[in-house]
Amino acid sequence: DTGVSQNPRHKITKRGQNVTFRCDPISEHNRLYWYRQTLGQGPEFLTYFQNEAQLEKSRLLSDRFSAERPKGSFSTLEIQRTEQGDSAMYLCASSPGGPSYEQYFGPGTRLTVT
Amino acid sequence: AQKVTQAQTEISVVEKEDVTLDCVYETRDTTYYLFWYKQPPSGELVFLIRRNSFDEQNEISGRYSWNFQKSTSSFNFTITASQVVDSAVYFCALGGAGSSASKIIFGSGTRLSIRP
Numbered sequence: 223d224t225g226v227s228q229n230p231r232h233k234i235t236k237r238g239q240n241v242t243f244r245c246d247p248i249s250e251h252n253r254l255y256w257y258r259q260t261l262g263q264g265p266e267f268l269t270y271f272q273n274e275a276q277l278e279k280s281r282l283l284s285d286r287f288s289a290e291r292p293k294g295s296f297s298t299l300e301i302q303r304t305e306q307g308d309s310a311m312y313l314c315a316s317s318p319g320g321p322s323y324e325q326y327f328g329p330g331t332r333l334t335v336t
Numbered sequence: 337a338q339k340v341t342q343a344q345t346e347i348s349v350v351e352k353e354d355v356t357l358d359c360v361y362e363t364r365d366t367t368y369y370l371f372w373y374k375q376p377p378s379g380e381l382v383f384l385i386r387r388n389s390f391d392e393q394n395e396i397s398g399r400y401s402w403n404f405q406k407s408t409s410s411f412n413f414t415i416t417a418s419q420v421v422d423s424a425v426y427f428c429a430l431g432g433a434g435s436s437a438s439k440i441i442f443g444s445g446t447r448l449s450i451r452p
Binding site: 326328 | 340427
């Protein structure tokens with residue numbers, strides 16, 4: 223399978239716990255994006271990487287959120303001290319270049335904070 | 337600011353009918369990109385089409401066609417002879433160039449239900 227993969231697919235956690243999600247992009251893609259999608263809404267941009275550099279973060283990304291992309295390959299998104307409002311689908315996408323290229327999305331990680 | 341509006345929240349049609357999904361966008365960029373994505377019940381977003389702001393030619397791909405009109409800032413999507421497998425949420429999206437080049441702004445989506 224050469225598509226974008228995300229793990230885990232589902233995560234249930236208690237409020238206050240930390241969670242980490244992983245995204246493996248399409249191998250030749252140098253750009254990697256994180257989005258959040260809540261029920262009935264379109265995906266909202268969180269952050270993106272070009273290779274290992276994190277170049278932009280949305281205001282949606284509070285200081286409880288951190289993302290990394292060591293070595294420019296896979297990426298992790300960590301949420302510390304989770305809150306119920308963090309419950310959402312977290313989507314990862316990758317693309318081979320800038321804005322003229324389409325982004326290919328993974329299946330997402332559904333987070334439920336109880 | 338960039339914005340995408342999909343005014344139709346839900347559409348339901350009978351199989352084989354034609355259906356058009358509307359998309360209106362706002363941007364100050366002169367170079368920008370428009371996209372349509374499909375999100376079936378399985379949840380994974382599937383890329384359908386990309387259009388750049390300098391190419392207003394309509395495009396047809398099988399039963400799918402897209403009408404891009406800069407004068408009305410619209411990028412509408414038509415499915416001809418709809419099928420049950422077309423049932424999904426469809427998102428229109430806008431990508432910019434320059435300072436807004438890093439992300440895609442999605443509309444809120446249109447849920448399309450095709451009844452047999």
